[in-house]
Amino acid sequence: MKRLFPQLPTTAIATALVGTLLLSSCASYTGQTNAPDDPNRTRTGALIGAGIGVVAGLLSGGDATERRQRALVGAGVGGLAGGAIGAYQDRQEAELRRKMAGTGVDVVRQGDNITLNMPGNITFGFDKSDIQPQFYPVLDNVASTLQQYNQTVIEVAGHTDNVGTDAYNQQLSQRRADAVAGYLSSRGILRDRMITVGAGKTRPIADNSTDAGRAANRRVEITLVPVRS
Known part of the structure; x- marks a missing residue:
């Protein structure tokens, strides 16, 4: 039987230091305008057309995010x-x-x-938690941006498809999150800015009954939360 997606809320209420899940629309936000030449516009539309939903959003919870924000402010990050x-x-x-x-x-x-x-097919091999070497330049570009914009808490969340046991997938997703966080740390990103969490197979964004859906679900998400004064 084809797997159905859970119903997503259509609105999300943001309050100070909220770390709860923000599941809004499937469309990517493009800042001031939805420019027709947005480089991610076509690909995002194709993914949604294939049945892939929005990212899961924050998984670590409000308390963890708030604690990290307070620590950064205490360390002198405005x-x-x-x-x-x-x-x-x-x-x-x-x-x-x-x-x-x-x-x-x-x-x-x-x-x-x-x-x-970050889909698993470009970051990791199947059932692996070692970052594929060809993805290092992408993470280098992410790290350079995170250095430039250092007033954020960084949540790195690992996800898997539904193949395998719950316990194995949770461990694999955590190892993947730790691998990405470790690489970013090696590129100068303050470890105290980062929270890692493994979600296993609990947060699918696509249909696990298809090869394409499982590939989309094997992913890492990096969520950047502003440090609030």
């Missing part, structure tokens, strides 16, 4: 407030879209949060 938050994320989103164009990585905006969806 927080953002009011309209400065949206403008800051607009600039970071535009830079990420420019650098991720043509890489297979989707950039999705949900409120003030930005998520990079």
Whole structure:
């Protein structure tokens, strides 16, 4: 029987330091305008047409995100407030879209949060947690942007398809998240900015009954949450 997706809420209410899941629309946010020449526009539309939904959003929860934000403010990382938050994320989103164009990585905006969806077929081999060498340049570009825009908490979440046991998939997804976080740390990203979480097979964005759907579900998501003052 073909797997059906859970019903997603159509709106998400954002409050200060919210770390709950933000599941809004399937369309990518493109900042000030939905430019027709947006490099990710065509690919995102193709994915949605194939039945692939939005990214899962934050998984670590509000408490973990808030604690990390307080630690960064205490360490001297200035927080953002009011309209400065949206403008800051607009600039970071535009830079990420420019650098991720043509890489297979989707950039999705949900409120003030930005998520990079990195499919497993370009980051890891099947059933592997070692980053594929050809993906290093992409992560290098991500790291350079995160260094430039350092007023964010970074959640790295690993996901799998539904092949295998729950326990195995959870461990595999955590190893993948740890591998990406470890690589970013080796490129100068402060480890205290990062939270890693393994979601296993609990957050599919596509139909696990097809090869294409399973490939889409084997992924890592990097979500950038602004540090609020």
